[in-house]
Amino acid sequence: MSRHDAFERLRAWDEGRAIANGHTLPWLRADAADRLVLAFVRMGGESSPWGLCVGRPDAPPEFFTCAEPRNADLHAAFVLAAAGALLRHVEHPSLLADDERLMLLAMEAPLRARVRLRQLWVPGPSHLDMLHFLDFRYTHANTGDPKVVRRLQALGRVCGWLFRESTRPGQVRVFDATARLRRAYTFPAEPVRQAHLGYLLAWLEADRTRDERLAEARAREDLPVSVTMSPEYERATLEPLVTRYNAAKDDPPAQALLAREIHDALVPELRRRWELTVQAMAALDADPRASNPHLDAVVDLGSAEYFHEYWKNEAKGLDPNLSDEQRRYLVHDPETDYAPARAARRYFAHLHAAELAAGELVHGDATLVEQSLDAGNALRGTIRAVEREAVAGKKSGPILWTIECSADDSLRLREETSVCLVGARKRIGRIRSLATVGAVRTVVLQMTDGLTKRSLPNEPDAADASALVGATVTFLEQAAAGFTQMKIFRVGHTDGPGAWLTHAAPLPEPSPPVRIQGNLLDLVKSLQ
Amino acid sequence: MRRDVRRRLEQYASNPRCEANVISAVHDVPMEAVARALGYSGAVGQSPFALLRGQQFERSLFRDDAVRLRRALITQKVLPANAAGFVDFRMSRNDGPYPNLDASRAAFLQRLAAFAKTVGDARLQLPTILAGPTLMVPGKAILPDGLFAIDVLTVHPQPRPAPIVLRVGEVKVYPDRGGFTDATELAATRAQAGLYVHALRVELQQSKLAQHFAVADDGFLVLTRPSFNLPSVRGAEDLQHQAERAAVMFDRVHRIAERLLPPDSAADDDIPAQRRQAVLDAPRQYADGCLSFCELAPHCQQTALAQGLPAALGDDLARFLGPITLHRALELLHGAAAEGDVEHDLLARIA
Incomplete structure (x- = not known):
């Protein structure tokens, strides 16, 4: 519970x-x-x-x-x-x-x-x-x-x-x-x-x-x-x-x-x-x-x-x-998928449906966001710094956001996890580092997508420190439903990973088709 | 005897933590009568059509030397392809040859003793399906006599000195829908089969036949094929844990059975008030599952609510709140100061 x-x-x-x-x-x-x-x-x-x-x-x-x-x-x-x-x-x-x-x-x-x-x-x-x-x-x-x-x-x-x-x-x-x-x-x-x-x-x-x-x-x-x-x-x-x-x-x-x-x-x-x-x-x-x-x-x-x-x-x-x-x-068939690959395909179809529903609906319901935070699948904090990282030989480096959260919040997200901003889901970042000192957890995000006003007209530019510093933001783990969707198709391949399981076993012999019979006597005779 | 022991065993297994339920099952005080005395409309009851279907299905399994059941058991590899032989220990009211459970049990033990003496080919050709053998609850713990019949046993002979393996089967009329089969029904059926595994082991021990037989840790369930009156067998059901659980359970039953209750009435529908009172006076432990089998469940739920027991709002909430009552939990929600570690912990969890 x-x-x-x-x-x-x-x-x-x-x-x-x-x-x-x-x-x-x-x-x-x-x-x-x-x-x-x-x-x-x-x-x-x-x-x-x-x-x-x-x-x-x-x-x-x-x-x-x-x-x-x-x-x-x-x-x-x-x-x-x-x-x-x-x-x-x-x-x-x-x-x-x-x-x-x-x-x-x-x-x-x-x-x-x-x-x-x-x-x-x-x-x-x-x-x-x-x-x-x-x-x-x-x-x-x-x-x-x-x-x-x-x-x-x-x-x-x-x-x-x-x-x-x-x-x-x-x-x-x-x-x-x-x-x-x-x-x-x-x-x-x-x-x-x-x-x-x-x-x-x-x-x-x-x-x-x-x-x-x-x-x-x-x-x-x-x-x-x-x-x-x-x-x-x-x-x-x-x-x-x-x-x-x-x-x-x-x-x-x-x-x-x-x-x-x-x-x-x-x-x-x-x-x-x-x-x-x-x-x-x-x-x-x-x-x-x-x-x-x-x-x-x-x-x-x-x-x-x-x-x-x-x-x-x-x-x-x-x-x-x-x-x-x-x-x-x-x-x-109501009783069996017959082929293991077909069963695997439906498994991935269900997994994809679950990921898609969870990933999409959470952006439309504040309660689901709170539940994600409870479960540690999201982070909420205050932006303390917005800066561009200096990269030798490049005019401008990646945009980094430094966010301070409470260390008491549960967090399952790890470095390299992609996260998206609640309320502006096109704005995506990757967790560069996580550090906890005392009661404060500091998360550094490298912003990767949805950086400009062109992609998000209602949001300030991702590099606009004056508009962003001090704001409270919530980031959710970015749904990766697309990967599972790919597996739905790939599981049918005979040479991919897992084919030893889905294709190596001999398929069960389907029962021979039974022709429709006008009456029960004919059916019994045909089976003899 | 007012109700059959087997049904009371099921009642007991449904909530062994509730002492009132255990007394009702062990001492044969129908909970329906207790509920009626408190003004609750009694029986949960069973559909007449379902009862008929169950009887017809079971009879169809054992008809013609159990040909239909044998075919299904062979298909599911519970029995080898050359398995043969059928012995019927059922009572006459179930189409069997025996007038009562005592006669059935005597015949069963006699037959087991004969099995134990066989050697060579005769041993390997023992009958493989035994229908309705009767066992006794260890120590007659379910009163008055503790006799009950199990659905089916399969016999798996091996050359001496290896013991003959007996495998317990349980017949149910609900449909087998593969992964969609009702999980609660399956769990209850496995629990029941595990209980029979334990009872059979004790029976063999007490009859001094234990060195000749081994009761398999796994058993099989015989369900129906959806929409057809044909068996669907689930083999290799691991019953080891369920049997161990039954052993622990019977220890407790012994203790309850030793309690003396006023004698029962001869009339079936006349339960002496003191016997009913013994059930009512016993500590009760309301749980979610009570709704499905116990006529006293509405009363227990109301009592639990009045007392503020969290189980009244679900087993999961009871686990979540632990010893804190509903009344106190609400006070804490409304801002009362927490007292003690348990309440502080609760506030931390719901903050």
Whole structure:
């Protein structure tokens, strides 16, 4: 637990309410048209959804359920009905005309601009897991009408991509409402209790005392918001219906009526989860804090990931001339990367995303700067001297800044580290020396970039001693996200460092492609 | 017996630092009854669908001489490719042949004794999968009888004089999603399996069979494949540390078991007030994890808040504040003068 976390939680308890984390929010607000809210419920013990609720936050949602989720055909029919909403949200290429699809494949910019702010909101992490389970279940579906199977596979792939995207650091595409609230606020409660979305929202209620909020939070906590419903509700309401449904297998009209009753019993459960998510979204939208002004690079990276990791492969996969084998290589398997190099590539992609988000956002939020100072990744002090170093044979030597800091501040930065100025990030220096005498730490920086008013119109020249001496400045370690980005590409090389690891091992044999079979009997025969 | 020992062992392992929890588990005083007596709505309960799924999954593993489980164990190299043989020690209510745990345990020990005597080819052809063998908690520390069945054991015979290796397996119905598998669930499952490793070692010792058998430090977990009713085996799970932890834990259980409580009632749902009171009177140690298993957790959290115990706002805050109460920490935040090294240290850390 960091000093910041402990202090803030104590402060939140003292004030009896959730308190804001940071000066900005690390995501952009989007229009309702760019947002989709999705919530699931599942049958206890099962890993696939029993029902889902989906829709824009400004309109009534749609409910999709299945009377008996353990029946594979019924389950496939139910998710197939719901697939359209998700596929439309991600602009699935099969929904576009051929010429438009080919144009977007050739010129990615228009598509990336179109989906730049698309957001998927879910109530909590267990709902994200449902996306992963749908990926497991349908990405390799292979039994049934080929047209239906292709759509189910497309649903499996989009769920898989959205789940993977949700794990990429700093991403602003898939929103776990619970995690976003915890990111935006500090709540006066145990971390384990903060996994409940309703509990968190109660702490955001205005004009209440601490005791009132606490009582409300405890009351809301009794109603489940994860994908699992209350065992009591399952036992008392759903189990008798499902038992009667299964018993009426020879009576289709009776089954239809029971299916309706099961649907009606699931709808309130789904609605509550969906509405809580919309409330969380509204609470975050209403927050007076602005979005971090340095989000552009993060959002751009998100749209690039969307195009290269998802849409491009989907569009290529629609080419009717591709063989099954060729098409298979466009699909991300839910269980494995197959090739070590591919796994390494994704590792570096995540590392790059984390470095980029951390490096960019810190410049837009004073709290993040303070946290960097606490962590020793930044230095703050007063400029005591600005001078040009004399270099023999040269008209002017490098500009040196001498900065005095408190020796009590933690500092992980070392000599030769590049640092940039908070508030004017183009102004970059390299730590030439660090010396501590008594309570004073003296840092000498050799300024390397952003030296003139031409590059930084609002700042004095780096050599302007009269304007700079006496000023308090904060320098942050300069983000080096570019190096990791290079590694994303280099890890694919067969002769670079680490190739002994990523390329020497024999690749696992992929299982032979299984052709789509119209019915289960044919599939079994083909496997014999 | 009101509730099965295995479940109470899980309850115990969930928070062994809380003496009330330990008494409840050891002396079979359901926490639900204690909570209900205080006016809290009781049971956390389990989904009927989940219970059914768990039973079906376990039955499917052991059906047809455990062919499905064997295939998965061979694939994951827990068993060699030529492994064969299956012995069922489960109770009849779980599709096994034995009427109760006593009969299952007697049959298991008898079979182990027979295994120990085998030589030559017969030794190398011992059955490799044992389903539901029953063990006794060391020293009957979990009352009343300390009997519980573990899910599965694999047998790895070696030529004499090397001992026959037994490997503990734990079956769970939650899905195995590789690196995304629920870490908390995995940790709890490993803790449970480690506890069985220790109990099996003690059982072998007490049955004077220890020189013929070695219980492997590693075990295996049998989970489900996501969205399918098929097993996914995680082999080579290191359980050494968990087994050592269980040994320490049982020492404490012995001490608690020696405490005398008023006799239990014959009726399942009738818990004598004095037994409930013994749980309530015991020192309690609220922790984050209590929420997931203990019906008394809301009461403990409220009590902890009233007393200003930092654990009421999280285990991490309790570690951060140490012996300083929430009330005192707030006073310090509002500018009260620090007294003593601990408070000065806290102020230095949050300054």
